[in-house]
Amino acid sequence: MQLTFKEHFIISFSGGIGSAASALLALEHDLDFECVFADTLIEDEDLHRFNADIERVIGKPIIRLSAEMNPWEIFRKVKYIGNTRTAHCSQKLKTDVVRTYMAENHPSSILVLGMGRDEQERIDRAKKLWSPIEVDSFLSAYGYSSHCMRTEIIEKYGVRLPRLYDMGFPHNNCGGFCVRAGQSQFATLLATLLARFPDRYQWHVEQEEITYREIGPTARPFLRKNIDGVTNYLRLSEFRELAQSGKITVEDFEFGGCACFVDEVEPNA
Numbered sequence: 001m002q003l004t005f006k007e008h009f010i011i012s013f014s015g016g017i018g019s020a021a022s023a024l025l026a027l028e029h030d031l032d033f034e035c036v037f038a039d040t041l042i043e044d045e046d047l048h049r050f051n052a053d054i055e056r057v058i059g060k061p062i063i064r065l066s067a068e069m070n071p072w073e074i075f076r077k078v079k080y081i082g083n084t085r086t087a088h089c090s091q092k093l094k095t096d097v098v099r100t101y102m103a104e105n106h107p108s109s110i111l112v113l114g115m116g117r118d119e120q121e122r123i124d125r126a127k128k129l130w131s132p133i134e135v136d137s138f139l140s141a142y143g144y145s146s147h148c149m150r151t152e153i154i155e156k157y158g159v160r161l162p163r164l165y166d167m168g169f170p171h172n173n174c175g176g177f178c179v180r181a182g183q184s185q186f187a188t189l190l191a192t193l194l195a196r197f198p199d200r201y202q203w204h205v206e207q208e209e210i211t212y213r214e215i216g217p218t219a220r221p222f223l224r225k226n227i228d229g230v231t232n233y234l235r236l237s238e239f240r241e242l243a244q245s246g247k248i249t250v251e252d253f254e255f256g257g258c259a260c261f262v263d264e265v266e267p268n269a
Contacts, residue, residue, distance in 0.1 A: 018114025072207040082179040116145035
């Protein structure tokens with residue numbers, strides 16, 4: 001499909017395959033674009049290496065945006081730990097900072113998200129959320145799924161993919177952490193990152209405990225597990241203990257999908 005866009009595009013650069021592929025497509029088709037990166041302050045270190053590699057290829061800087069808070073600080077501020085339904089971290093650290101940047105600098109530009117043709121449902125949700133800002137997908141327009149671009153990025157541009165993909169993570173956001181994640185993602189975080197980066201999981205354990213103390217008795221963990229027909233809410237320390245002792249069997253493919261930029265935050269319940 002040949003695109004003849006003449007508009008200015010803002011590519012939301014997450015540090016993952018889809019957004020990187022979007023930037024490369026914009027470069028190849030000589031589109032007027034810039035990339036913005038919403039930093040959550042808990043990104044894997046290799047994400048910044050990947051961003052720098054893409055910057056060199058596209059010949060322009062990726063503009064860093066940040067609320068200068070991490071997800072746990074957001075949860076403490078709003079007195080609510082995010083979960084699969086309500087993730088204030090996504091709203092405050094990503095959606096809001098990009099909205100503000102566009103309103104102040106490019107109010108008529110089109111926002112580009114790194115979703116492929118296989119993610120039309122997510123694209124449609126994003127269009128509804130961001131209205132009246134127009135949302136588009138270069139991957140969908142050119143007929144790519146996001147992961148179809150892996151080979152092209154590696155072979156054509158010589159860019160090494162972020163290491164979290166090789167570790168088994170489905171995305172390169174938030175250092176593998178996400179309150180919307182399924183138990184398999186946290187099992188991966190536990191098994192893989194404890195072996196490579198033993199302090200990372202423990203840091204989240206400590207941040208959860210600090211958040212619990214500050215919020216008080218209304219605080220509730222985001223990890224849930226059905227045990228003997230009963231839904232149990234598990235703190236990260238409890239999940240680690242149960243998983244390592246073999247008392248929890250984590251189902252294969254129980255990954256939660258990243259919903260940043262596509263879901264509105266629900267009221268606290």
